[in-house]
Amino acid sequence: MRKTVTTVALASALVLAGGTAAQAITGNFTDDHEHEYVGLAVFYNPDGTASHRCSGTLLTDRVFLTAGHCVTLDDQGTVAPTARVYFEQDVQAEVSEYPTGGGVTSDELYSYGYTGLGNIPETKDVGVIVLDAPVQTAYPEIDEYASLATAGSLDSYKDAHPGNSATVTISGYGVQESNGSQTKQVAYRERLTAESFIIGLNGTNAGGYNVKLSTNPGGGRGGTCFGDSGGPILIGDTVTAVNSFVMNGACAGTGFAYRTDTDDVIAFILESAGDEAGEIDRVTL
Structure with a gap:
């Protein structure tokens, strides 16, 4: 986790031998079986070891939206070389290979320009993962994706x-x-x-x-x-x-x-999505 004074980025470091080195959550959350397009992403160091995990959202069968400090390994903006994304509701119980197997892999990760929280409020904290294959190769039941809000x-x-x-x-x-x-x-x-x-x-x-x-x-x-x-x-x-x-x-x-509802961020997401950009549904609220 990377800190600046009292602000704390939300990514969780991984401890492969026994779970996560995370912090507190607030409120009464309930199990989420509704948002099947929300997944858990694990990011890897150049040597292949797991670095940290985050959450994110499928916009198409291959485009996964997350935070910039998730796709990067440090506050210099070094982008992680690979990631693996899981969509089980309970990854802990359902994936025995986690965090080194299962899920859907990616070696195509993009950062909007995140270089730490020292630039608050403009942190450029957006990232995109393009999966190596459609999510249905591992999760054939997924048939819904989130939409992206239009600017403003x-x-x-x-x-x-x-x-x-x-x-x-x-x-x-x-x-x-x-x-x-x-x-x-x-x-x-x-x-x-x-x-x-x-x-x-x-x-x-x-x-x-x-x-x-x-x-x-x-x-x-x-x-x-x-x-x-x-x-x-x-x-x-x-x-x-x-x-x-x-x-x-x-x-x-x-x-x-x-x-993510700004013209510049939307343009970044669409550019990162490449050929998948036309599949992203955009909605005006």
Whole structure:
């Protein structure tokens, strides 16, 4: 995990012998059997060892959207050479080969330009993975993909939903249990979902580039934390942002997701997708 002062990127380091070195999650997440297009990505070092894991979203049968700090190995922007993406709801229980086998592989990874969180609010925290083969080669049951919000969609949505009514859906493979500190956490590689709400789109740390979310909204809803990195901020089945960073190591208070509903980010995603770009469904909210 890479830190700058009190901001913490959400990726989870991997400990191959016994699970994940992750942090706390907040709220009451539930098992997510609905968003089959949300997957868990493992990223590998040049020597083939597993580095860290994140969440992300299928936009087509081969294009997987995640965070920039997920596809990179350091704050110099070094892109990981390979990745492997899993779509089981409970990877821990269902994939005995994890993290060295199973899933769908990729050696085509792209970063929008992420070089650490020192440039908040403009962190360029978006990444794209193009799978080596269609997801159905390993997961024939997957037949749905997320849509990509058109430019300015979050502004329109927030304007039409004042206060705490601008709710969004979170999905990802974050930490499930914690005692509320960094000293004891229980991490599961399960896809979980919850609702949160948009606090704002501008102001400190947001600046029009990030969406500010509650990580502890109450009312049975949840927030974002480590392992959720790159996971979608959804309105319906439309991606509007990818989970990026929280303001402290206990994942309390507020979190931030990097917006994907801007012209420049959309152009990056489409360019990275190559021949698959025409298959990405774009929706105006």
